[in-house]
Amino acid sequence: MANLLVYVNTLMKPYYKYIVFAFFVIVFILVSKYAYEQYYVRPKKVEKVKNVANASSILPIMAVYFFHVEWCPHCVSAKPEWDAFQEQYHNTELNGYLIQCHDIDCTDDNGEEVIQVNPKTNENTDISPTPIRISELIKKFKVDSYPTIKLTKDDLMVDFEAKVTKDNLTQFVNSV
Numbered sequence: 001m002a003n004l005l006v007y008v009n010t011l012m013k014p015y016y017k018y019i020v021f022a023f024f025v026i027v028f029i030l031v032s033k034y035a036y037e038q039y040y041v042r043p044k045k046v047e048k049v050k051n052v053a054n055a056s057s058i059l060p061i062m063a064v065y066f067f068h069v070e071w072c073p074h075c076v077s078a079k080p081e082w083d084a085f086q087e088q089y090h091n092t093e094l095n096g097y098l099i100q101c102h103d104i105d106c107t108d109d110n111g112e113e114v115i116q117v118n119p120k121t122n123e124n125t126d127i128s129p130t131p132i133r134i135s136e137l138i139k140k141f142k143v144d145s146y147p148t149i150k151l152t153k154d155d156l157m158v159d160f161e162a163k164v165t166k167d168n169l170t171q172f173v174n175s176v
Contacts, residue, residue: 060154062097064089064173065141067148070107075147078164082147085169094173097153106134106146151176 012019066082068075086101093099137143141150141157149160151173158176162168 059093059096059098061100062094062151062153062173062176063100063102064169065102065104065137065148065150065152067104067106067138067141067143067146067150069146070105072146078147081165081169082149084166088166089170089173099173104134104137106138106143 066078066086068079068082070076082103086103089099090101091098141148143150147164149164149169149172151158151160153176156176160169160172162172
């Protein structure tokens, strides 16, 4: 056995530098391939455009959420102002965004489902809403008091921190 190792060693000795070089080249190629696949060739989610003819007129969505309960006196006084704002601005274009108003009654949070529009979807027609429970919305938007108004625009969530009036809501939507 020792003779075999000596024989292999004498045969490989002149090629030792080439073998080490080839080994490092192979390791470098494998590391490069791994890095390329991890950082440059990640699978990208491609959304299908349903309305290609009107693709240039599709607006991003700005969603305004009004969380309220029936037993709260502040909510009762804020509700008419919200309704006036919602009547004027729901599904209208403002500053290049489609405004969508969501009135969420949290009084009987017994697990019933409400409809929420995905704010990341850039389509304003044929939107398939996602059912979600009220308690999940309360957790998602971190609602801890009533009335609460939240605005989502792009990936930004903004709290409304003023008295609920139609003028204040209009100013809030215009300023974000």
